[in-house]
Amino acid sequence: MTPLEFMLLAFGVSLGAGLFGAVLGLGGGIVVVPALTLLLHIDIRYAIGASIVSVIATSSGAGAAYIKERLTNIRVSMLLETATTAGAIAGAFLAGIVGGRWLYLVFGLVLAYAALGMWRRPRQPPADEARPDRLADRLQEIRKAGQSEGQHHGHSRTTESNAISG
Numbered sequence: 001m002t003p004l005e006f007m008l009l010a011f012g013v014s015l016g017a018g019l020f021g022a023v024l025g026l027g028g029g030i031v032v033v034p035a036l037t038l039l040l041h042i043d044i045r046y047a048i049g050a051s052i053v054s055v056i057a058t059s060s061g062a063g064a065a066y067i068k069e070r071l072t073n074i075r076v077s078m079l080l081e082t083a084t085t086a087g088a089i090a091g092a093f094l095a096g097i098v099g100g101r102w103l104y105l106v107f108g109l110v111l112a113y114a115a116l117g118m119w120r121r122p123r124q125p126p127a128d129e130a131r132p133d134r135l136a137d138r139l140q141e142i143r144k145a146g147q148s149e150g151q152h153h154g155h156s157r158t159t160e161s162n163a164i165s166g
Contacts, residue, residue: 022062074136
């Protein structure tokens with residue numbers, strides 16, 4: 001495979017993983033790691049590292065959209081963010097120590113467990129039927145107040161600048 005073919009295939013897989021991960025909330029890692037290891041024959045340790053870096057971008061972009069549409073529980077998100085960061089540091093350390101065969105085994109078991117859990121999960125109520133969250137609502141109010149204050153100050157600075165220069 002030529003370097004150009006490799007890059008095009010990796011780009012296509014990444015694009016699909018980003019789309020798939022953003023729609024399903026999976027971050028794309030469940031697509032990227034198997035694709036890099038099975039299709040492109042990259043060592044699983046490098047595939048996991050590349051996946052983590054790409055998941056950061058996917059999660060940030062999709063997360064912003066979900067927050068904008070009010071489909072995110074901010075309290076739960078902040079807890080998960082803190083815990084997953086600590087877990088990622090420990091996991092990156094372990095991935096450097098554990099052999100590749102064990103990483104394949106653990107990755108496969110986690111994927112199988114996640115698939116089984118998703119398959120058996122009862123239907124969740126749509127977001128508009130979900131219970132309101134007071135903390136999320138309060139953070140939304142603070143954000144809106146900050147935006148309106150910023151717009152107000154921006155307008156007054158423009159007026160002051162015009163008065164000074166005029």
